[in-house]
Amino acid sequence: MDPVLLFIGVVVVLGGAVWFFNKSDNDVVGGGESGFKPTPVAPAKPVAEPKAEVKKAAPSAPKAPTAKALNAMTKKEIDQVGRDFGVTLDARKTKAAMVKDFQAGIKAQKK
Numbered sequence: 297m298d299p300v301l302l303f304i305g306v307v308v309v310l311g312g313a314v315w316f317f318n319k320s321d322n323d324v325v326g327g328g329e330s331g332f333k334p335t336p337v338a339p340a341k342p343v344a345e346p347k348a349e350v351k352k353a354a355p356s357a358p359k360a361p362t363a364k365a366l367n368a369m370t371k372k373e374i375d376q377v378g379r380d381f382g383v384t385l386d387a388r389k390t391k392a393a394m395v396k397d398f399q400a401g402i403k404a405q406k407k
Contacts, residue, residue: 360402366395374398381405 360381366374371387374394378385383401385394 360398363395363399366398367391 361369361377366377369377371391371394374391375385375387378394378398378401381398381402382405383398385397385401387394389397
């Protein structure tokens with residue numbers, strides 16, 4: 297047998313095998329029973345019209361952390377919280393001094 301014909305035969309058989317194993321149930325030709333049953337899709341719910349706007353209270357300012365919460369933080373975290381609340385802290389000081397300065401800065405802002 298000619299090697300070229302043998303090669304073509306092998307290619308055809310491998311191509312058929314690849315096609316057979318890669319086809320999905322939707323590829324059934326002739327409308328035969330494949331056991332495939334489509335799942336029903338629920339219809340989309342209509343979007344409700346927005347009701348009359350309810351006035352909400354203005355969001356209150358976030359509460360400053362307590363001394364206990366500040367002591368559980370690192371100095372960098374305390375400095376970041378201070379910036380968030382508008383209090384400038386000196387990171388060269390001790391943590392206890394930074395907590396004290398933070399609390400003093402918050403009290404000064406409330407006045």
